[in-house]
Amino acid sequence: xxxxxxxxxxxxxxxxxxxxxxxxxxxxxxxxxxxxxxxxxxxxxxxxxxxxxxxxxxxxxxxxxxx
Numbered sequence: 001x002x003x004x005x006x007x008x009x010x011x012x013x014x015x016x017x018x019x020x021x022x023x024x025x026x027x028x029x030x031x032x033x034x035x036x037x038x039x040x041x042x043x044x045x046x047x048x049x050x051x052x053x054x055x056x057x058x059x060x061x062x063x064x065x066x067x
Contacts, residue, residue, distance in 0.1 A: 010018065061067075 010021065013021065
């Protein structure tokens, strides 16, 4: 069923039926956007990311030239 057909069918509904339909759609969209993962835990993996001291240093020519 296309969106146009759905809209045409929705026009047939009463105001109360439309409100109920909108409520169902909002609930469904809200559930779909809610992440299913649990609460994030701060500092769960301390020192997990180790950055090199020369992270901001210029890259050598060999990198850019592919040598």
